[in-house]
Amino acid sequence: MAGTDPISQFKVKTLFSFGTIGADENGANGVDLVFTNSALFMVLTVGLIATYLILSTRGRGLVPSRLQLVSEMSYEFIANMVRSSAGTEGMKFFPLVFSLFSFILIANMWGMFPYFFAVTSQIIITAALALLVMAVVIIYGVWKNGFGFLKLFVPSGIPLPILFIVVPIEVLSFLSRPLSLSLRLFGNILAGHIVLKVFAGFIVSLSALGALGMFGSILPFVMAVALTGLEFLVSALQAFVFAILTCIYLNDAIHPGH
Amino acid sequence: MAEQDLTSSSILIAQAQTDTGNSEAQQPGNAAGTNDAVEEQVVQEANDAAQGITVVVEGSEVVAADPAVELHAETQGAYTEQEKSVFPPFDSSTFGPQLFWLALTFGVLYLLMSKIALPRIGEILEVRRDRIEGDLAEAERLRQKTDQAIEAFEAELAEARAKSHGIADETRAKIKSEMDAKRRDVEADLAKQVATAEARILKTKTDALANVDQIAAETAVAVVGKLAGKVSIKDARVAVSDVVKG
Structure with missing residues (x-):
């Protein structure tokens, strides 16, 4: 890490490359199969989730062990969330919502380790996840309801003149969903990590000033500790928010009429 | 440039x-x-x-x-x-590799979750729910069985009580009738004895009365004999009976 620069922690660094495919004879225009720190933490995230869930439920205990209980609780937590907001029909998207929730949660948690990389601080990752959700919503909604999916934009029981105002608003709000979904997660994680780094940087630079500076660095130190707690909360909360919004959007695809 | x-x-x-x-x-x-x-x-x-x-x-x-x-x-x-000029999250040169690895890792995660982990946890929960429901049903069955046994026991108890009641009544009636019969016998016996005794008393009385005539006649004979000479017993008796009738 380059000193106290709060931005460098988001830099995607190449760890090694699998080589370039599709390059011309000059070695240009190809797609690099580089393994970056971002990719490493995606692999770690998936590895941790899959290993934990599969190993902890290996015994299939009728009376669950503590590890198995955590898996079961997370299962029931997401299952209840999907069932309550998208209905029983929404349960076919349960694996998707569970994957999204666990991926974001664990990626955020990996990011909480100092010097580790927060995958969700990359706009491309959060945008891809949000677009995945919207693609599922649109494809499933159109496949299941046909043109009835457009009822999503026409709330029932509203007089015709007001519809001219409401429908554009509904369309706009639908279009802004992927934007808000991706930017919320990206912004929270990015800002949190920058603030943490800034306060941690204050400690270092104040301590370098001598005894008085060391004394003065108590305040940013307390702030850094408090912010770490807050960031853990934000990490879990953002995963939850992403998952529950996914459920709500899926509910729109399943039951487009308001 | x-x-x-x-x-x-x-x-x-x-x-x-x-x-x-x-x-x-x-x-x-x-x-x-x-x-x-x-x-x-x-x-x-x-x-x-x-x-x-x-x-x-x-x-x-x-x-x-x-x-x-x-x-x-x-x-x-x-x-x-x-x-350093590009803000790292907006560095578009990293988008390709990141998207590639996201698709790969998230795809693997989705497959592992939907094919292995989640069905397994679902199965565990299902088995447990079935087991608990089965146990509850078994408990309910046993409870019903106990209730039935208690009911049968109480019915039998009531029956036995009714039976004993009946037996007691029957016995009481039997004893009463026996006693009544005996009393009747005794009363009849007593009546008979009373009648016999009365007859005997009557006889004795008549006998005695007859004897009184005899004695009176004899006494009259004796008295008359002493006073006026001999009188036959027959006359005396006639005289006595005259007096008595008279």
Whole structure:
């Protein structure tokens, strides 16, 4: 890490490359199969989730062990969330919502380790996840309801003149969903990590000033500790928010009429 | 760009030199010293200009660094320290690899979750729910069985109580009837005895009364005999009965 620069922690660094495919004879225009720190933490995230869930439920205990209980609780937590907001029909998207929730949660948690990389601080990752959700919503909604999916934009029981105002608003709000979904997660994680780094940087630079500076660095130190707690909360909360919004959007695809 | 600037700077220097020549040509009558001074000044200006251009060239190097680095990054997959101008999350050169790895890892995660982990946890929960429901049903069955047993026991108890009641009643009635019969027997017996006794008393009474006549006659005979001579017992008896009747 380059000193106290709060931005460098988001830099995607190449760890090694699998080589370039599709390059011309000059070695240009190809797609690099580089393994970056971002990719490493995606692999770690998936590895941790899959290993934990599969190993902890290996015994299939009728009376669950503590590890198995955590898996079961997370299962029931997401299952209840999907069932309550998208209905029983929404349960076919349960694996998707569970994957999204666990991926974001664990990626955020990996990011909480100092010097580790927060995958969700990359706009491309959060945008891809949000677009995945919207693609599922649109494809499933159109496949299941046909043109009835457009009822999503026409709330029932509203007089015709007001519809001219409401429908554009509904369309706009639908279009802004992927934007808000991706930017919320990206912004929270990015800002949190920058603030943490800034306060941690204050400690270092104040301590370098001598005894008085060391004394003065108590305040940013307390702030850094408090912010770490807050960031853990934000990490879990953002995963939850992403998952529950996914459920709500899926509910729109399943039951487009308001 | 840098090369262009360099060329333009050399052109400028050349122009400056031509300017010097021109000034020489325009002012032929000037002293050599003045001429030298002018030349020095012009050279100085040219140098300054060249330096300025060098600065520009350096600046253009900095500006040019970005595309160069990007090209470098795209071809070599390596980043240099100079690449600082782009905010890292918005560095589009990282988008391709990140999307590739996201698709790969998230796809693997989805497959593992939907094919292995979640069905397994669901199965565990299902088995447990079935087991608990089964146990509850079994408990309910046993409870019903207990209730039935208690009911049967109470019914039997009531029956037994009714039966014992019946037996007691029956016995009481039987005893009563027996007692009644005995009492009747005894009463009949007693009545018979009373009747016999009464008959006997009556007989004794009549006997006694008859005896009284006899005794009275005999006494009359005796009294009469003593007083008036002998009287036959037969007359006496007639006399007595006359008196008695009389």
